[in-house]
Amino acid sequence: MLQQTPVSRVLxxxxxxxxxxPTPAALAADPPGEAVRMWGRLGYPRRALRLHAAAVAIxxxxxxxxxxxxxxLLALPGVGSYTAAAVSAFAFGGGxxxxxxxxxxxxxxxxxxxEFPANTPTAAERRLxxxxxxxxxxxxxxxxxxxxxxxxxxxxxxKCGDCPIRDRCAWYAAGRPTHDGPPRRxxxxxxxxxxxxxxxxxxxxxxxxxxxxxxxxxxxxxxxQRTRALESLLADGLVVRxxxxxxxx
DNA sequence: GAGACGTGGCC
DNA sequence: TGGCCAAGTCT
Numbered sequence: 001m002l003q004q005t006p007v008s009r010v011l012x013x014x015x016x017x018x019x020x021x022p023t024p025a026a027l028a029a030d031p032p033g034e035a036v037r038m039w040g041r042l043g044y045p046r047r048a049l050r051l052h053a054a055a056v057a058i059x060x061x062x063x064x065x066x067x068x069x070x071x072x073l074l075a076l077p078g079v080g081s082y083t084a085a086a087v088s089a090f091a092f093g094g095g096x097x098x099x100x101x102x103x104x105x106x107x108x109x110x111x112x113x114x115e116f117p118a119n120t121p122t123a124a125e126r127r128l129x130x131x132x133x134x135x136x137x138x139x140x141x142x143x144x145x146x147x148x149x150x151x152x153x154x155x156x157x158x159k160c161g162d163c164p165i166r167d168r169c170a171w172y173a174a175g176r177p178t179h180d181g182p183p184r185r186x187x188x189x190x191x192x193x194x195x196x197x198x199x200x201x202x203x204x205x206x207x208x209x210x211x212x213x214x215x216x217x218x219x220x221x222x223x224x225q226r227t228r229a230l231e232s233l234l235a236d237g238l239v240v241r242x243x244x245x246x247x248x249x
Numbered sequence: 250g251a252g253a254c255g256t257g258g259c260c
Numbered sequence: 261t262g263g264c265c266a267a268g269t270c271t
Contacts (some may be wrong), residue, residue, distance in 0.1 A: 002266090004255085006265090006267085007266090007269095008268085009257070045255075046268090046270085047255095050269085081269090086267065102266095133262095157260085184265095188263095190262095192255075193254090194255060194256095201255090232254095252270095253271085255269100
Protein backbone atom coordinates (compact mmCIF):
# COMPACT_ATOMS: atom_id res chain seq x y z
CA MET A 1 0.00 0.00 0.00
CA LEU A 2 2.88 2.31 0.71
CA GLN A 3 4.32 2.01 -2.79
CA GLN A 4 3.99 5.55 -4.16
CA THR A 5 1.39 6.45 -1.55
CA PRO A 6 1.89 8.64 1.55
CA VAL A 7 1.75 6.94 4.95
CA SER A 8 -1.08 9.15 6.17
CA ARG A 9 -3.34 8.05 3.35
CA VAL A 10 -2.61 4.35 3.86
CA LEU A 11 -3.28 4.12 7.58
CA UNK A 12 -7.04 3.66 7.68
CA UNK A 13 -7.36 1.40 4.62
CA UNK A 14 -4.56 -0.70 6.06
CA UNK A 15 -6.40 -1.20 9.37
CA UNK A 16 -9.62 -2.14 7.60
CA UNK A 17 -7.75 -4.51 5.31
CA UNK A 18 -6.09 -6.38 8.16
CA UNK A 19 -9.34 -6.52 10.11
CA UNK A 20 -10.89 -8.35 7.17
CA UNK A 21 -7.89 -10.43 6.15
CA PRO A 22 -5.58 -10.99 9.15
CA THR A 23 -3.46 -13.59 7.31
CA PRO A 24 -2.26 -14.31 3.77
CA ALA A 25 -4.47 -17.41 3.77
CA ALA A 26 -7.55 -15.34 4.56
CA LEU A 27 -6.87 -12.99 1.66
CA ALA A 28 -6.01 -15.84 -0.70
CA ALA A 29 -9.34 -17.52 0.06
CA ASP A 30 -11.35 -14.61 -1.36
CA PRO A 31 -11.60 -13.69 -5.06
CA PRO A 32 -9.01 -11.18 -6.32
CA GLY A 33 -11.82 -8.75 -7.17
CA GLU A 34 -12.58 -8.41 -3.48
CA ALA A 35 -9.04 -7.18 -2.97
CA VAL A 36 -9.54 -4.64 -5.76
CA ARG A 37 -12.82 -3.53 -4.20
CA MET A 38 -11.33 -3.22 -0.72
CA TRP A 39 -8.42 -1.27 -2.18
CA GLY A 40 -10.90 1.56 -2.69
CA ARG A 41 -9.36 4.83 -3.80
CA LEU A 42 -5.76 4.10 -2.81
CA GLY A 43 -4.71 4.24 -6.45
CA TYR A 44 -2.65 1.93 -8.67
CA PRO A 45 -5.16 -0.92 -8.25
CA ARG A 46 -2.79 -3.41 -9.85
CA ARG A 47 -1.14 -3.36 -6.45
CA ALA A 48 -4.30 -4.89 -4.97
CA LEU A 49 -4.25 -7.63 -7.57
CA ARG A 50 -0.59 -8.32 -6.93
CA LEU A 51 -1.08 -8.33 -3.19
CA HIS A 52 -3.75 -10.96 -3.61
CA ALA A 53 -1.46 -12.94 -5.90
CA ALA A 54 1.31 -12.63 -3.33
CA ALA A 55 -1.03 -14.04 -0.68
CA VAL A 56 -1.82 -16.99 -2.93
CA ALA A 57 1.90 -17.54 -3.57
CA ILE A 58 2.67 -17.36 0.16
CA UNK A 59 0.05 -20.03 0.85
CA UNK A 60 1.28 -22.22 -2.00
CA UNK A 61 5.02 -21.82 -1.65
CA UNK A 62 5.55 -20.88 1.98
CA UNK A 63 2.83 -22.69 3.86
CA UNK A 64 1.01 -19.43 4.59
CA UNK A 65 3.96 -17.77 6.33
CA UNK A 66 5.52 -14.60 4.94
CA UNK A 67 9.08 -15.63 4.05
CA UNK A 68 11.93 -13.86 5.84
CA UNK A 69 14.43 -14.48 3.06
CA UNK A 70 15.10 -11.48 0.85
CA UNK A 71 15.17 -13.44 -2.41
CA UNK A 72 12.00 -15.35 -1.59
CA LEU A 73 10.29 -12.05 -0.83
CA LEU A 74 11.58 -10.60 -4.09
CA ALA A 75 10.02 -13.47 -6.00
CA LEU A 76 6.51 -12.58 -4.79
CA PRO A 77 4.19 -10.63 -7.11
CA GLY A 78 4.35 -6.88 -6.56
CA VAL A 79 7.42 -7.17 -4.36
CA GLY A 80 10.40 -5.36 -5.82
CA SER A 81 13.72 -4.23 -4.48
CA TYR A 82 12.29 -1.74 -2.02
CA THR A 83 9.53 -3.90 -0.56
CA ALA A 84 11.74 -6.98 -0.23
CA ALA A 85 14.34 -4.95 1.66
CA ALA A 86 11.73 -3.22 3.83
CA VAL A 87 9.94 -6.41 4.89
CA SER A 88 13.20 -8.23 5.42
CA ALA A 89 14.64 -5.40 7.49
CA PHE A 90 11.65 -4.20 9.46
CA ALA A 91 9.82 -7.48 10.02
CA PHE A 92 12.77 -9.83 10.34
CA GLY A 93 15.78 -7.70 11.26
CA GLY A 94 17.49 -8.16 7.91
CA GLY A 95 20.46 -5.98 7.05
CA UNK A 96 19.43 -4.68 3.62
CA UNK A 97 19.49 -0.97 2.93
CA UNK A 98 15.92 0.17 2.34
CA UNK A 99 16.51 2.49 -0.57
CA UNK A 100 13.18 4.25 -0.79
CA UNK A 101 12.50 7.70 -2.20
CA UNK A 102 13.23 9.34 1.15
CA UNK A 103 16.55 7.61 1.71
CA UNK A 104 17.58 8.35 -1.86
CA UNK A 105 16.84 12.05 -1.45
CA UNK A 106 18.69 12.30 1.88
CA UNK A 107 21.77 10.63 0.40
CA UNK A 108 21.60 12.81 -2.71
CA UNK A 109 21.65 15.92 -0.57
CA UNK A 110 23.77 15.01 2.42
CA UNK A 111 26.45 13.07 0.54
CA UNK A 112 26.29 13.99 -3.14
CA UNK A 113 25.35 17.62 -2.62
CA UNK A 114 22.53 17.69 -5.17
CA GLU A 115 18.89 18.54 -4.65
CA PHE A 116 17.39 15.36 -6.09
CA PRO A 117 18.54 11.83 -6.94
CA ALA A 118 18.24 10.33 -10.43
CA ASN A 119 14.82 9.16 -11.63
CA THR A 120 15.59 5.55 -10.82
CA PRO A 121 18.12 4.08 -8.37
CA THR A 122 21.56 3.64 -9.90
CA ALA A 123 24.24 1.09 -9.11
CA ALA A 124 26.41 3.90 -7.76
CA GLU A 125 23.64 4.87 -5.38
CA ARG A 126 23.29 1.34 -4.05
CA ARG A 127 27.03 1.08 -3.62
CA LEU A 128 27.18 4.36 -1.74
CA UNK A 129 24.35 3.37 0.57
CA UNK A 130 25.84 -0.05 1.23
CA UNK A 131 29.19 1.53 2.17
CA UNK A 132 27.51 4.00 4.48
CA UNK A 133 25.16 1.65 6.28
CA UNK A 134 26.27 0.15 9.60
CA UNK A 135 26.49 -3.62 10.03
CA UNK A 136 24.57 -3.40 13.28
CA UNK A 137 21.11 -1.92 13.51
CA UNK A 138 20.73 -1.56 9.75
CA UNK A 139 16.93 -1.58 10.00
CA UNK A 140 17.04 1.16 12.59
CA UNK A 141 19.23 3.26 10.35
CA UNK A 142 16.94 2.74 7.43
CA UNK A 143 13.91 3.76 9.45
CA UNK A 144 15.70 6.80 10.81
CA UNK A 145 16.87 8.05 7.42
CA UNK A 146 13.44 7.39 5.91
CA UNK A 147 11.86 9.50 8.62
CA UNK A 148 14.42 12.24 8.13
CA UNK A 149 13.53 12.34 4.45
CA UNK A 150 9.79 12.16 5.04
CA UNK A 151 9.60 14.81 7.76
CA UNK A 152 12.60 17.15 7.43
CA UNK A 153 14.49 16.59 4.20
CA UNK A 154 11.33 16.81 2.10
CA UNK A 155 11.25 17.13 -1.67
CA UNK A 156 9.78 20.63 -1.57
CA UNK A 157 10.68 23.20 1.09
CA UNK A 158 13.00 21.05 3.20
CA LYS A 159 13.18 22.13 6.84
CA CYS A 160 16.95 22.54 7.01
CA GLY A 161 16.55 24.61 10.19
CA ASP A 162 15.31 21.49 12.00
CA CYS A 163 17.77 19.07 10.42
CA PRO A 164 20.03 17.16 12.82
CA ILE A 165 22.71 16.61 10.16
CA ARG A 166 22.68 20.03 8.56
CA ASP A 167 26.28 20.68 9.60
CA ARG A 168 27.35 17.59 7.67
CA CYS A 169 25.13 18.12 4.64
CA ALA A 170 26.98 18.63 1.34
CA TRP A 171 23.94 20.21 -0.30
CA TYR A 172 23.43 22.70 2.53
CA ALA A 173 27.13 23.55 2.56
CA ALA A 174 26.94 24.24 -1.17
CA GLY A 175 24.13 26.72 -0.64
CA ARG A 176 21.28 24.38 -1.55
CA PRO A 177 21.76 24.58 -5.34
CA THR A 178 18.59 23.86 -7.31
CA HIS A 179 18.25 20.83 -9.55
CA ASP A 180 19.63 21.20 -13.06
CA GLY A 181 19.43 18.75 -15.92
CA PRO A 182 16.34 17.04 -17.34
CA PRO A 183 12.88 17.23 -15.72
CA ARG A 184 12.52 14.78 -12.89
CA ARG A 185 9.25 13.09 -13.70
CA UNK A 186 6.43 14.01 -15.99
CA UNK A 187 3.44 12.54 -14.21
CA UNK A 188 0.64 13.97 -16.31
CA UNK A 189 -2.77 12.60 -15.51
CA UNK A 190 -5.73 14.64 -16.73
CA UNK A 191 -7.04 13.23 -19.99
CA UNK A 192 -4.85 10.13 -19.93
CA UNK A 193 -5.90 6.51 -20.10
CA UNK A 194 -5.08 6.31 -16.41
CA UNK A 195 -7.86 8.72 -15.63
CA UNK A 196 -10.30 6.76 -17.77
CA UNK A 197 -9.26 3.49 -16.13
CA UNK A 198 -9.85 5.11 -12.76
CA UNK A 199 -13.36 6.17 -13.77
CA UNK A 200 -14.23 2.73 -15.11
CA UNK A 201 -12.90 0.88 -12.10
CA UNK A 202 -14.66 3.23 -9.73
CA UNK A 203 -18.01 2.20 -11.23
CA UNK A 204 -17.16 -1.49 -10.98
CA UNK A 205 -15.93 -1.19 -7.39
CA UNK A 206 -19.18 0.39 -6.31
CA UNK A 207 -21.36 -2.17 -8.08
CA UNK A 208 -22.43 -5.48 -6.55
CA UNK A 209 -23.52 -6.99 -9.86
CA UNK A 210 -21.95 -7.03 -13.32
CA UNK A 211 -22.22 -3.62 -14.98
CA UNK A 212 -23.70 -3.38 -18.49
CA UNK A 213 -21.40 -1.89 -21.10
CA UNK A 214 -23.88 0.93 -21.66
CA UNK A 215 -23.35 2.19 -18.14
CA UNK A 216 -19.58 2.23 -18.55
CA UNK A 217 -20.05 4.28 -21.72
CA UNK A 218 -21.18 7.18 -19.53
CA UNK A 219 -17.87 7.66 -17.75
CA UNK A 220 -15.93 8.98 -20.77
CA UNK A 221 -17.03 10.61 -24.00
CA UNK A 222 -14.31 9.51 -26.39
CA UNK A 223 -15.22 5.94 -27.37
CA UNK A 224 -11.77 5.16 -28.73
CA GLN A 225 -10.02 6.05 -25.50
CA ARG A 226 -12.76 4.50 -23.41
CA THR A 227 -12.49 1.21 -25.23
CA ARG A 228 -8.72 1.25 -25.05
CA ALA A 229 -8.85 1.82 -21.30
CA LEU A 230 -11.36 -0.97 -20.75
CA GLU A 231 -9.32 -3.36 -22.88
CA SER A 232 -6.24 -2.57 -20.85
CA LEU A 233 -8.13 -3.26 -17.62
CA LEU A 234 -9.21 -6.60 -19.06
CA ALA A 235 -5.64 -7.35 -20.10
CA ASP A 236 -4.43 -6.51 -16.59
CA GLY A 237 -7.00 -8.85 -15.05
CA LEU A 238 -8.56 -5.99 -13.10
CA VAL A 239 -11.85 -6.46 -14.95
CA VAL A 240 -13.54 -9.50 -16.47
CA ARG A 241 -16.27 -9.70 -19.12
CA UNK A 242 -19.56 -11.42 -18.38
CA UNK A 243 -21.50 -11.50 -21.63
CA UNK A 244 -22.25 -7.84 -22.37
CA UNK A 245 -21.41 -6.77 -18.83
CA UNK A 246 -18.26 -6.27 -16.81
CA UNK A 247 -17.27 -7.00 -13.24
CA UNK A 248 -14.31 -7.34 -10.92
CA UNK A 249 -12.50 -10.69 -11.14
C1' DG B 250 15.59 1.96 -19.84
C1' DA B 251 11.74 4.81 -20.68
C1' DG B 252 6.93 4.77 -19.93
C1' DA B 253 2.66 3.23 -17.88
C1' DC B 254 0.24 3.02 -13.95
C1' DG B 255 -4.36 6.31 -9.45
C1' DT B 256 -5.50 9.39 -6.22
C1' DG B 257 -5.46 13.20 -3.12
C1' DG B 258 -3.13 16.76 -0.35
C1' DC B 259 -0.31 20.73 -0.34
C1' DC B 260 1.08 25.51 -1.34
C1' DT C 261 -4.83 27.14 -9.25
C1' DG C 262 -2.43 23.64 -11.17
C1' DG C 263 1.85 21.34 -10.88
C1' DC C 264 4.40 18.52 -7.75
C1' DC C 265 4.91 14.32 -5.52
C1' DA C 266 4.07 10.30 -2.45
C1' DA C 267 7.60 3.69 1.96
C1' DG C 268 7.67 1.51 -6.50
C1' DT C 269 6.93 -2.31 -9.82
C1' DC C 270 6.57 -4.17 -14.14
C1' DT C 271 7.12 -4.48 -19.10
